[in-house]
Amino acid sequence: MPTMNMLQAINNALDIAMAEDERVLCFGEDVGGFGGVFRATSHLQERYGKTRCFNTPLVEQGIIGFANGLAAQGSVPVAEIQFADYIFPAFDQIVNETAKFRYRSGDLFNVGGLTIRAPYGGGISGGHYHSQSPEAYFAHTPGLKIVVPRNPYEAKGLLLAAIREPDPVLFFEPKRLYRASTGEVPEEDYQLPLGEAEVTKEGTDVTLVGWGAQMEVIDKAVELAEKEGISCEVIDLRTILPWDEDTVAESVLKTGRLVVTHEAPRTGGFAGEIAAAIQDRCFLYLESPIMRVTGLDTPFPLTLEKEYLPDHLKVFEAVRASVNY
Amino acid sequence: MSTTRDIHVPEFLAGDEFSIPTYRVLNQEGTLYEGAEEPPLERELARRIYQAMITTRVLDERMMAAQRQGRLSFYMQCTGEEAAVIGASAALDDADMIMAQYREQGALVYRGFTIDEFMNQLFGNELDYGKGRQMPIHYGSRKLHYMTISSPLATQIPQATGYAYGQKLAGDGLCTTVFFGEGAASEGDFHAALNMAAVHEVPVIFFCRNNGYAISTPAIEQFAADGVAPRAFGYRMHVIRVDGNDILAVYRATQEARRIAVEHNKPVLIEAMTYRLAAHSSSDDPSGYRSRKEEEAWREKDPILRMKRWMIDKGWWDEEEEKTLQEQLRREVLETLKQAEKRPPPPLDSLVTDVYAEVTPGLQHQLDALKAHIRRYPDAYPKGARSLDPEVSRTDDANDKGES
Numbered sequence: 001m002p003t004m005n006m007l008q009a010i011n012n013a014l015d016i017a018m019a020e021d022e023r024v025l026c027f028g029e030d031v032g033g034f035g036g037v038f039r040a041t042s043h044l045q046e047r048y049g050k051t052r053c054f055n056t057p058l059v060e061q062g063i064i065g066f067a068n069g070l071a072a073q074g075s076v077p078v079a080e081i082q083f084a085d086y087i088f089p090a091f092d093q094i095v096n097e098t099a100k101f102r103y104r105s106g107d108l109f110n111v112g113g114l115t116i117r118a119p120y121g122g123g124i125s126g127g128h129y130h131s132q133s134p135e136a137y138f139a140h141t142p143g144l145k146i147v148v149p150r151n152p153y154e155a156k157g158l159l160l161a162a163i164r165e166p167d168p169v170l171f172f173e174p175k176r177l178y179r180a181s182t183g184e185v186p187e188e189d190y191q192l193p194l195g196e197a198e199v200t201k202e203g204t205d206v207t208l209v210g211w212g213a214q215m216e217v218i219d220k221a222v223e224l225a226e227k228e229g230i231s232c233e234v235i236d237l238r239t240i241l242p243w244d245e246d247t248v249a250e251s252v253l254k255t256g257r258l259v260v261t262h263e264a265p266r267t268g269g270f271a272g273e274i275a276a277a278i279q280d281r282c283f284l285y286l287e288s289p290i291m292r293v294t295g296l297d298t299p300f301p302l303t304l305e306k307e308y309l310p311d312h313l314k315v316f317e318a319v320r321a322s323v324n325y
Numbered sequence: 326m327s328t329t330r331d332i333h334v335p336e337f338l339a340g341d342e343f344s345i346p347t348y349r350v351l352n353q354e355g356t357l358y359e360g361a362e363e364p365p366l367e368r369e370l371a372r373r374i375y376q377a378m379i380t381t382r383v384l385d386e387r388m389m390a391a392q393r394q395g396r397l398s399f400y401m402q403c404t405g406e407e408a409a410v411i412g413a414s415a416a417l418d419d420a421d422m423i424m425a426q427y428r429e430q431g432a433l434v435y436r437g438f439t440i441d442e443f444m445n446q447l448f449g450n451e452l453d454y455g456k457g458r459q460m461p462i463h464y465g466s467r468k469l470h471y472m473t474i475s476s477p478l479a480t481q482i483p484q485a486t487g488y489a490y491g492q493k494l495a496g497d498g499l500c501t502t503v504f505f506g507e508g509a510a511s512e513g514d515f516h517a518a519l520n521m522a523a524v525h526e527v528p529v530i531f532f533c534r535n536n537g538y539a540i541s542t543p544a545i546e547q548f549a550a551d552g553v554a555p556r557a558f559g560y561r562m563h564v565i566r567v568d569g570n571d572i573l574a575v576y577r578a579t580q581e582a583r584r585i586a587v588e589h590n591k592p593v594l595i596e597a598m599t600y601r602l603a604a605h606s607s608s609d610d611p612s613g614y615r616s617r618k619e620e621e622a623w624r625e626k627d628p629i630l631r632m633k634r635w636m637i638d639k640g641w642w643d644e645e646e647e648k649t650l651q652e653q654l655r656r657e658v659l660e661t662l663k664q665a666e667k668r669p670p671p672p673l674d675s676l677v678t679d680v681y682a683e684v685t686p687g688l689q690h691q692l693d694a695l696k697a698h699i700r701r702y703p704d705a706y707p708k709g710a711r712s713l714d715p716e717v718s719r720t721d722d723a724n725d726k727g728e729s
Contacts, residue, residue, distance in 0.1 A: 051494060057524055062517025065483025069501075072472065072484065073422075073491030089513075096477045097484070103679045105465050105473035106456040112682060142680050166682035195685070242685040 001184040006177050009152035009185045010040045010117075013159040014078065016189050018048050021076060023113070024163065026053045028063055028080030037082060038119060038178055064090035064116065068097050071111035071168070078163060084120035084172055085129040091137070098168045099143030112166040115159075119175035120148075121213050121263055122300055122309060131300040133212075133264035138170055139241045139273065145169045145194060146240040148212035151177070152185050157192030158238065165194055174213035181216070197244035199251065203233035206257040206322050208315070209248055209274060211237040214261050220312035225319045232319065240270055248274065249281045256287040257322045261310050266294040288325030291318040345554045345566045347598060350573035353626055355634025357573075364577035368641050374415045374572065375636055376650065377435040378407040378629050383654040384430070384443060385603070391662060392607040397447055399461045403431050405570070405602030408628030409534055411435045412575030413502060413595070416583060422488055422501040424472040424481040427462055428534065428601075429504045436469040440657050444665030456679070457671040479505055479512035482531065486522040486592075489529035493590055500528035500586040502579075507596075508539025510553045522592035523560040530582045531594045534569065536601035541614040554596040562592050569597030570628035573635075600626070672712040673699070 004012065018024045026041050032055040035042035045053040056063050060081055067079040081087045087094070094116070102110035122131035138144055145167050149155035155173065162169035174181075200215070201222065210218045215236050222232040233251050237243055252258050258278055260271035275290040293310040301308050350361040357363060366374075385402040392400040403410060410431040414423065423432050430443070442454075446464050449457030454465060455473065465473025472481065472488075485503035492499045509515065510533055522529050533553045537544050550556070557564030563585055567574045575597060582593035600623040604611050611620070636642035673696065677688040684692075696713060703710035 054525070057517075057520050059513075059517040059520065061513055062483050062486075062521050065480060065514055065517060066487035066490065066521055069424075069484030069487025069489075070491045071487075073488045073495075075491040075494070077487075092477060093480060093483070093514075097475065097480050100475070102682070104455065104459050104463070104475060106454045106458065107679045108454055108465050108467040109473055110682075145681075242681075242687050245687065 001186055003182055004152045004185040005179050005182045006149075006152045006155050006173065007038060007040050007179060009156040010159055010173065011042055011044075012185070012187070013156040013163075014041060014044060015047070017076075017078070017160060017163045018044060018052065020189070022052070023074065024052070024076040024078060025070065026078045026080070027056050029056060029058050029082050031055060031080050036080065038175065040117070040173075041080070060086055060089040061093055064093040064098065067114055067116070068093060068101065068111050071114040072101065072109050074113070076113040076163060078115045078117060081116060081118040083130050084118040084134050085132045087116075087118055087134060094138065094144070094170070095141050099141045101143075101168075103143060110166075111168050114168040115162045115171055116169070117159075117171045117173060119178070120172040121174045121176055122305060123176040123213065125302065125305060126300070127302040128299050131305075133172075133262065133295075135172060135240045136264055136268055136270045139270050141241075143168070144241055146172070147194060147238065148172045148174065148240060149238070150174070150212055150215040150236050151181050152183050154192060154236075154238065156185055157190050158194070160189065161191040161194050164191070169194070172212065176213050177216070192238075195239045195242055195244060197238055197247040198236045199233060199247065200236050201232065201234040203231040203255065205231045205255055206259060206319055207233045207235060207248070207251040207255045208319065209235045209237055209258065209260045210262060211240065214263060214310070217310065217312050217315055218261065221315035221319060224312065224316045228320070230319060230323050243274070245277055245281070249278060252278050252282045253285050256285050258286075259291045259293060259315065259318045259322055261293040261315050261318075263295050263309060265297045266292055267297050269294050288322045291322050293318045340550060340555065343551070343555050343558060345551060345564070347566050347568055348574050348578055349568040349571050350577065351571045351631055351635055353631050355631055355638055364573055364580065366573070366576060368639075370415065371636060371641055374411055374435070374576075375632055375642060377411050377431060378632065379647070379650055380434045380654055381407050381411070381431040382629060383651060384434070384440065384658055387655065387658040387662070388447065389603070389607060396662070396666060397461060400447070400607045401427055401462045401605070402603035403428050405623065405628065406534055406536060406599050407431050408572040408632065409569035409575055409597040409599050410504065412572045413504075413532055413579040413597075416576050416579035417502055418499060418583075420470055421499050421583075422470050422472060422485075422492070424485045424488070424501060424503040425474055426478065426481065426505045426509060427474050427476070428506070430462065430464065432504070433464055433466065433469065433471055436466075436471065438464070438466055438469060438471075440661045441665070442466070444661045445668070448665045448668070449670065450665055450668035451671050452668060453671065456675045478509040479514040481505070482509075482514050482518035483521065485529050485531075486518045486525075486527050489522070489527045490525055493526075493528055498587055500530060500583060502530040502532055504532045504534060506539060507533055507535040507544055507553050508542065508547055510556075511547055519556070519560045519562060519592065519594065523562050526590045527592055528586040528590050529592045530579065530586055531592065532579070533594065533596045534599060535596050536569075536599045538601050538605070538611075538615070540605045540609060541611075543615075552596055552598070554594065557594040562594055564594040564596070566596045566598060569599030570626050570631060572628060572632045599628070602627075669711060670708040673709045674712070
């Protein structure tokens with residue numbers, strides 16, 4: 001099985017999807033001949049031509065508006081927003097149009113073919129506008145699916161599923177891991193299910209939930225915790241919307257403790273939703289308050305990035321606090 | 326790519342160099358302007374267009390009255406703009422996609438949307454294709470290639486560019502026409518759409534209804550330039566301005582635009598100069614921002630009257646026929662309205678379907694909880710209660726359903 005980094009896995013998924021179905025189109029800023037600023041669309045224009053893989057003018061609301069129309073027509077657009085930080089000009093198209101297309105038309109029309117890819121997250125000295133994690137803004141929008149992979153294997157399987165999903169999907173790629181995360185990735189076509197969390201490690205004392213790049217942070221924190229004899233169960237949520245409440249609840253019913261962590265700011269972050277739902281379902285089983293380890297309620301800073309981020313030490317401390325409560 | 330000449334002293338261009346004329350064929354007396362050429366328009370097609378215009382007018386007047394009686398929550402008229410919308414639709418292939426803003430019900434009438442179909446949407450009943458989810462006038466029809474309307478202005482414009490790009494790749498010889506008002510053209514989505522359409526050579530017709538007002542805002546407060554048409558130059562796009570109350574000019578210009586779009590994969594901008602004769606919507610009273618005198622002046626330029634004179638002159642229509650049609654339409658609208666308003670609402674389950682292709686477990690859970698709640702308080706939720714257990718429902722279903 002070949003070893004790939006996350007970019008190669010994503011590129012490979014796009015290649016498979018385009019080869020299989022000529023209705024699949026990849027476009028966005030610098031996506032064409034250049035292959036994307038991160039190279040996720042390398043060689044796709046060479047292989048599939050300029051009509052199927054192309055640059056767009058620099059206009060995010062246009063990219064997504066165009067993609068909505070294409071998807072409504074029956075094509076399968078995979079639109080790229082260069083950084084998740086720049087998805088906001090398209091917020092109206094995504095929230096008012098993409099998400100409501102099927103519902104408002106009574107299923108006469110839909111944009112189910114649409115996938116929007118965007119690199120997200122910090123840890124790369126990206127400052128305010130190359131670091132954000134906007135998943136919670138979209139999690140408040142019925143009609144969207146939101147997926148975040150944690151490694152190359154997951155990225156390929158989840159992206160192929162997202163492209164073939166009959167609902168529009170926002171696919172946030174942890175750019176810090178684009179080249180840093182490598183692993184074995186099957187060359188053939190495979191899919192991983194959307195809407196299903198994955199228990200990546202079983203344990204009995206405390207449940208840790210995260211997604212994307214934060215899974216690596218959790219793993220490091222768990223190493224520290226296990227050295228102290230704390231048995232951790234780790235869950236990668238994988239799909240933020242609609243999220244897999246059952247898997248998390250089942251785990252917390254067993255461990256009695258929950259720590260949720262994400263890079264995005266705390267207030268209004270998706271950890272709040274998880275905490276509220278789990279206290280509702282597991283109230284009598286909880287042995288300590290649900291802990292949230294998140295970014296601060298500030299814009300994403302440059303120089304003090306390390307201080308801002310919910311790193312493994314902060315997660316580890318939360319695990320200890322939870323267990324010792 | 327443009328080739329530019331060099332200058333060596335600073336000369337600024339003010340934009341006045343671009344003066345866009347208005348294409349007119351038919352004058353208000355129903356005869357041709359001197360030098361104007363009548364487009365090839367067969368008798369039967371002309372009658373179909375004219376009848377669609379009358380139908381739209383009657384429907385609008387009746388439904389606005391119904392809104393005033395409190396039978397309908399909301400309404401918007403197409404009045405004064407029937408020639409622009411229907412003339413353009415008639416020049417298209419019936420399989421071309423139409424993406425509208427909200428004042429284009431005439432296009433649907435032209436394509437054969439029935440009075441019953443209009444009513445079901447307006448009343449959001451169980452037969453509404455949109456399942457009662459959107460406000461009145463947010464029509465959609467897949468079989469008539471009319472994209473479901475949404476309220477956010479201009480969002481459909483870049484979508485039309487994308488839709489037409491897909492049509493170009495499919496190679497089916499079809500195009501997309503997108504309607505929008507001059508107010509919506511101030512949105513960023515307008516710019517995005519035109520630029521992308523020009524860059525990617527897309528068979529799309531951008532049809533702007535410049536009716537002078539965006540709710541209360543007059544065009545002079547909407548843009549400083551000479552209307553919307555000059556913007557096409559900045560995108561290197563074909564453009565024409567037409568008299569929007571002149572059915573022959575609109576028809577001919579759109580026909581030509583469609584040829585350019587489909588044969589050459591080039592987008593075209595059409596700016597139809599017209600006037601919004603009615604209020605913006607049932608929630609608006611234009612007397613607060615414009616004069617009766619101005620309205621009267623435009624009433625004399627009524628596009629339906631202009632076409633009628635031309636039709637009568639050709640011997641294709643007469644007053645008797647018109648009287649009969651109007652009476653028949655008024656009756657049909659009223660009768661259909663009565664039936665539609667009595668039809669049951671969509672079933673409660675339709676609250677959670679179509680959010681996604683499949684109902685998610687979380688949504689199913691919310692629906693189940695809602696049903697339990699409604700069973701407890703059926704009187705508080707009469708529309709929802711009637712689709713639950715029959716013994717819970719208080720309403721007399723048999724009686725109501727009898728007329729549907």
